[in-house]
Amino acid sequence: MLQEVKPRVLVSLRGVGKTFAPGGEALAGVDLEVRAGEFVSLLGPSGCGKSTVLRLVAGLETASAGTISRGFDDVGAAVGFVFQEPTLMPWANVFDNVYLPLRLRGQTRAGAKTPVREALALVGLSGSAEAFPRELSGGMRMRVSIARALVLRPLLLLMDEPFAALDEMTRSRLNDDLLRLQAELGATVVFVTHSVFESVYLSSRIAVMGANPGRIIAEIEPAGGVERDERFRLSAAYARCCEKVSAALRGSGAGEASI
Amino acid sequence: MLQEVKPRVLVSLRGVGKTFAPGGEALAGVDLEVRAGEFVSLLGPSGCGKSTVLRLVAGLETASAGTISRGFDDVGAAVGFVFQEPTLMPWANVFDNVYLPLRLRGQTRAGAKTPVREALALVGLSGSAEAFPRELSGGMRMRVSIARALVLRPLLLLMDEPFAALDEMTRSRLNDDLLRLQAELGATVVFVTHSVFESVYLSSRIAVMGANPGRIIAEIEPAGGVERDERFRLSAAYARCCEKVSAALRGSGAGEASI
Amino acid sequence: MTPGERLSHWARLYGPPLLAFSAALAAWEAIVRINAIPPYVLPAPSLVAATLASDRAILLPALMTTLWTTIEALALAVIGGAGLAILFAQWKWVERSFLPFAIVLQVTPIIAIAPLLLIYLDASSAVLVCAFLVAFFPILSNTALGLASADKNLVDLFALYRASRWQTLTLLRLPAALPYFLGGLRIGGGLALIGAIAAELAAGASGKSAGLAFRIVEAGYRLNIPRMFAALTLVSLAGVAIFAALSALSAFIVGRGRGSGAQ
Amino acid sequence: MTPGERLSHWARLYGPPLLAFSAALAAWEAIVRINAIPPYVLPAPSLVAATLASDRAILLPALMTTLWTTIEALALAVIGGAGLAILFAQWKWVERSFLPFAIVLQVTPIIAIAPLLLIYLDASSAVLVCAFLVAFFPILSNTALGLASADKNLVDLFALYRASRWQTLTLLRLPAALPYFLGGLRIGGGLALIGAIAAELAAGASGKSAGLAFRIVEAGYRLNIPRMFAALTLVSLAGVAIFAALSALSAFIVGRGRGSGAQ
Amino acid sequence: LDKVTFATNWLAEAEHGGFYQAKADGTYKKYGLDVAILQGGPNANNKLLLATGKIDFNLGANLIQAFDAVKENVPIVAVAAMFQKDPFILMSHPGAGLDRLEDLPGATAFIGKDAFVSVFQWLKTAYGFKEENVKPYTFNSAPFIADAHAIQQGYATSEPFEIERQGGFRPNVFLIADHGYDSYSTTIETTQALIERNPGLVQRFVDASIIGWRNYIHGDNSGANALIKRDNPDIGDAQLAYSREKMKEFGIVDSGDSLTLGIGAMRDERVKSFFEKMTQAGLFKPDLDYRRAYTLQFVNKGVGLDLGRP
Numbered sequence A, B: 001m002l003q004e005v006k007p008r009v010l011v012s013l014r015g016v017g018k019t020f021a022p023g024g025e026a027l028a029g030v031d032l033e034v035r036a037g038e039f040v041s042l043l044g045p046s047g048c049g050k051s052t053v054l055r056l057v058a059g060l061e062t063a064s065a066g067t068i069s070r071g072f073d074d075v076g077a078a079v080g081f082v083f084q085e086p087t088l089m090p091w092a093n094v095f096d097n098v099y100l101p102l103r104l105r106g107q108t109r110a111g112a113k114t115p116v117r118e119a120l121a122l123v124g125l126s127g128s129a130e131a132f133p134r135e136l137s138g139g140m141r142m143r144v145s146i147a148r149a150l151v152l153r154p155l156l157l158l159m160d161e162p163f164a165a166l167d168e169m170t171r172s173r174l175n176d177d178l179l180r181l182q183a184e185l186g187a188t189v190v191f192v193t194h195s196v197f198e199s200v201y202l203s204s205r206i207a208v209m210g211a212n213p214g215r216i217i218a219e220i221e222p223a224g225g226v227e228r229d230e231r232f233r234l235s236a237a238y239a240r241c242c243e244k245v246s247a248a249l250r251g252s253g254a255g256e257a258s259i
Numbered sequence C, D: 001m002t003p004g005e006r007l008s009h010w011a012r013l014y015g016p017p018l019l020a021f022s023a024a025l026a027a028w029e030a031i032v033r034i035n036a037i038p039p040y041v042l043p044a045p046s047l048v049a050a051t052l053a054s055d056r057a058i059l060l061p062a063l064m065t066t067l068w069t070t071i072e073a074l075a076l077a078v079i080g081g082a083g084l085a086i087l088f089a090q091w092k093w094v095e096r097s098f099l100p101f102a103i104v105l106q107v108t109p110i111i112a113i114a115p116l117l118l119i120y121l122d123a124s125s126a127v128l129v130c131a132f133l134v135a136f137f138p139i140l141s142n143t144a145l146g147l148a149s150a151d152k153n154l155v156d157l158f159a160l161y162r163a164s165r166w167q168t169l170t171l172l173r174l175p176a177a178l179p180y181f182l183g184g185l186r187i188g189g190g191l192a193l194i195g196a197i198a199a200e201l202a203a204g205a206s207g208k209s210a211g212l213a214f215r216i217v218e219a220g221y222r223l224n225i226p227r228m229f230a231a232l233t234l235v236s237l238a239g240v241a242i243f244a245a246l247s248a249l250s251a252f253i254v255g256r257g258r259g260s261g262a263q
Numbered sequence E: 001l002d003k004v005t006f007a008t009n010w011l012a013e014a015e016h017g018g019f020y021q022a023k024a025d026g027t028y029k030k031y032g033l034d035v036a037i038l039q040g041g042p043n044a045n046n047k048l049l050l051a052t053g054k055i056d057f058n059l060g061a062n063l064i065q066a067f068d069a070v071k072e073n074v075p076i077v078a079v080a081a082m083f084q085k086d087p088f089i090l091m092s093h094p095g096a097g098l099d100r101l102e103d104l105p106g107a108t109a110f111i112g113k114d115a116f117v118s119v120f121q122w123l124k125t126a127y128g129f130k131e132e133n134v135k136p137y138t139f140n141s142a143p144f145i146a147d148a149h150a151i152q153q154g155y156a157t158s159e160p161f162e163i164e165r166q167g168g169f170r171p172n173v174f175l176i177a178d179h180g181y182d183s184y185s186t187t188i189e190t191t192q193a194l195i196e197r198n199p200g201l202v203q204r205f206v207d208a209s210i211i212g213w214r215n216y217i218h219g220d221n222s223g224a225n226a227l228i229k230r231d232n233p234d235i236g237d238a239q240l241a242y243s244r245e246k247m248k249e250f251g252i253v254d255s256g257d258s259l260t261l262g263i264g265a266m267r268d269e270r271v272k273s274f275f276e277k278m279t280q281a282g283l284f285k286p287d288l289d290y291r292r293a294y295t296l297q298f299v300n301k302g303v304g305l306d307l308g309r310p
């Protein structure tokens, strides 16, 4: 008797709400389950609470309502987080910024050289290891932040619009690198983006969020088990899925204001 | 005898180079002319010097080589600048942040109410006038910054990836609003983006930049005189132009690094 | 919060310092009693408290004198320190010309020549000048640090919008400097008090209009060490009160502007 | 830079202060001469300079004594102030329990009870304690402000990566606090000096091992006002030198870490 | 009435009693003077106020400062010496092997800065005291009481009283004036300019003060004590009584020359002798024209002798 064995749940949000100031609900009734190995994208209008969900998952924020259970701390899984802003240490150069997570785990500088160099090469910053954050362009800073999240080869990756400040070519190359890495490591990714195409290309599941209050209004699973490559981008399934996500987004109340 | 009267040159860069630290050239030999009423987009790989060009145009940076002449100060034209980062005053609420340019011109708070409200409505933040920057999401902060640049109804608009942190629907709505405003005011726009589609949709001219050192490798003029609307987005001219820009970008050395 | 929660909140907040303080006092009392230390070497806290109560008619007016000097000195230090910092931030050449004077003024121990000052000024003015000189530099220094800390990108923005010097100051540099200034103010408050005491020691009036420093010296001269400690206790209490008041003021100001300082 | 450019650069940098200083000295000299002010009321700068030269055998050893106290007090203040700030940042309950003590220590004018300190300590230790107490609070206060100023997002990042308390301190909070600490250090340097002088006045030794304060008081008793001013000039010069040295140290430290502080 | 200001060197105390007496009983008024008494304090330098003309008369603690004034060209002149003996004392704990002046040089000595630069310099040459043993005395006797093997400076009229009360023992007292230290004390100082401009005024102030001192020591001094307590509320009646007692006992005000020449007496020989001792102690160069420091123009006239002695 063959039974589908579902991977274990890494994070589960049940009826989660978040209120920052009395009166204003940022999130309400958010249900989300992330299983090991999944690539979940969060998509939604600006200000709907995507970053907040990510921070709740990471435990950087406490929920005002509902329950959150995490299954990653007890397995000692490495977590990587790319914040929406680069969040670099201004007094440390690029190498030291990327070295940080390894350093916090007791890795020596010499031992960290190879992983840091690899991470920097991945984001195309091999030549800037000695530069300080204020000497970098906006996109370069964000790439340092990505390298820092990847240097641990984490099993859970939380990424908040990591590629928004990057040109399309770098972005699509990093998309492929990210998928490759995920496959290599069997990592789980929760990913925030504004690009429908990117989300469909990358995700095993897309959670479309709506605003006022922030909540999940649709979950869409792009064709599973299909190799992500140029061919997929040109496939009808891809186009259909993009259309479906866009339609869901249109219902979310994005872009509704006007002069 | 009919002669085409070219609009006057607002900004002209001739052989401009910029060196931040001895040895590393950020820009070299940049020639760029922006005429009144134009919508010029700068497109190029991350770190190629787009922001630097914008800062040079605004006079916030001095060129290390070449000459820059500006024609906007003497006409007293209002300038609006959207920096790549939101750059808000953390101690002031959204209203006061947007009010700032008016305040600096001696406008009273009462007199500024209408323009500030209009600018906030334009970016969909009417409800957040009283909020402080740290209470906003990343995209909302950027929208405040856009509202601040627009509130003066400036004749020269410098925008550094203003829409990168916004969802696609808000983004496309703001694209149209921006074009409408430009037409209304007869404004000139220099615009940095990573989106080929956006640049083709918006621009009268696209300057594609290459890296190492930063320079302009191609200037492309999307179909002129055509109404920018959904039909244009679906037109063959649009697709052709996008392809042309993408091809130019591929030659720019973007996304070349890899693990 | 329920009353119970509020109570436990307060207990958590004020419990440790109260406990630590009570423990310190108890230890002091015990040491004095067990070793039978004579009061002229170290009076027990109970004796100090009793003296405080019995000598209040002498000590309270002295406290008022000293407090008044302190407040005046602090006010002058705020005006002088913050004002100078602002001038310095506005014109580099002013800073280059006058910073050395400010440093000289700060490090010159006017207290040491207080007797000479008395040739030109009456005693209370001399004390005020000395106390002012001790308190003004931290405020100047911290405010200057704060004014220079304004976000570089915001400075660019203001330059772009052709903000006047004055506008850049009031709308950008001053708000950015506020937390630094308040830090300097908290330092300056305590310094104004010890400056006032030290200056009173050096140049203060005697007799009826005398401040606490004179009472301390006088008590020492008369070997009335319990009164000396009582006066000292008053000074400490005044200092803690000044610090608490300035901290509350800081919290209020920063709270009103919310998010001030860090984004 | 060509030599000519370098010269004009230096002239622009040091011209104004030198000019201002020379002008002040010239005005002082002129006022004294024109009004024929007797030297025991206000000696002319030329007389002070001459006295400085002629009395150097007496004044220089005293300067060394005072400077040594100042440096020791500053070193202790750095260790005590920064150390306490770090402890406070690590454990809130330590802060809540001991901040009141720190404030009490700062505002209690130990100088006023210096005579009692002499029961337990020798004169030079008593002076050191007093000078230390004047200098340590600005360093504590500014360092604490700096430790709390660490970027909230970076704090989150460290929390996420399960950084230990110690790691968060050394890798995040201390670098973020550096500019604040250095600001406190510059304030503390001057205060250590005037603290040392004030403490010497109150409790300092006399005779051969005496510091400048004693020389100033002695000159006052002996009505040798020019020497009093000469000693005072030495103190001021020492203060300016300390400030310049600490500023250079700040510039060096911040320069090495580049971008430290502001992004 | 001529308004004049007289500054003392310390907070009001019995050692200033004569001046308060003359004010309280109307002697000054009788001499056509309206005298304001300005208290000194631990750090006041009233001599400079006198030099700059802010006040008219000043109380000089001893002759050393008068010589200093000559040396520094400060035009101050001592015109009368109310104390024939300087009340400066050294004290030691009884029974600690410090019962003779000769025993003291080896002990830790609490000496104030002003005494250190004057009397103590002479004690070094005369008795072999050593600077290394000196600890600062800041008018607080607690460190001395706490250390049985220490000695401390003081005024015969003052410190022993509180030490006996608080410390519970009666200290050995050595009046240095009885061991060769022959400075006058509590001099009246004024400026050379005032002497030249209005010698009559100076004379009247000196005479009235002499009478005040005679009455304070030998007469009913309750009026003066009331004034002293008004200026310095912390001083007690017991202290005041003790001080007068000691002034009498040691002949501080009235002994030696004053018995014949009247209170305030000064003689050239004594000033000369003292100056030579100070020269030996290294305080002054022998060629200093110390005679400019004082004048005998206003004293030795037997003022007050007619009032007799009870």
Ligand SMILES: Nc1ncnc2c1ncn2[C@@H]1O[C@H](COP(=O)(O)OP(=O)(O)OP(=O)(O)O)[C@@H](O)[C@H]1O
Binding pocket: A134, A135, A136, A137, A138, A139, A140, A165, B020, B021, B026, B045, B046, B047, B048, B049, B050, B051, B052, B053, B084, B214
């Ligand atoms: N202050 C500085 N000091 C040193 N180098 C700098 C400085 N500012 C920019 N640079 C360098 O100049 C180059 C161009 O930077 P710029 O910010 O203009 O890039 P950009 O095209 O805007 O990139 P992005 O798309 O990532 O924002 C980069 O290589 C950067 O490292």
Ligand SMILES: Nc1ncnc2c1ncn2[C@@H]1O[C@H](COP(=O)(O)OP(=O)(O)OP(=O)(O)O)[C@@H](O)[C@H]1O
Binding pocket: A020, A021, A026, A044, A045, A046, A047, A048, A049, A050, A051, A052, A053, A084, A214, B134, B135, B136, B137, B138, B139, B140, B165
């Ligand atoms: N610290 C805070 N205080 C008050 N309100 C907050 C705070 N942080 C976030 N919010 C509010 O919560 C809502 C969700 O914010 P969040 O940053 O999660 O949005 P987002 O979906 O990430 O938007 P974006 O795409 O613009 O980054 C916003 O309306 C914001 O104003």
Ligand SMILES: [Mg+2]
Binding pocket: A050, A051, A052, A084, A160, B137, B138, B139
């Ligand atoms: Mg977000």
Ligand SMILES: [Mg+2]
Binding pocket: A137, A138, A139, B050, B051, B052, B084, B160
């Ligand atoms: Mg840029």
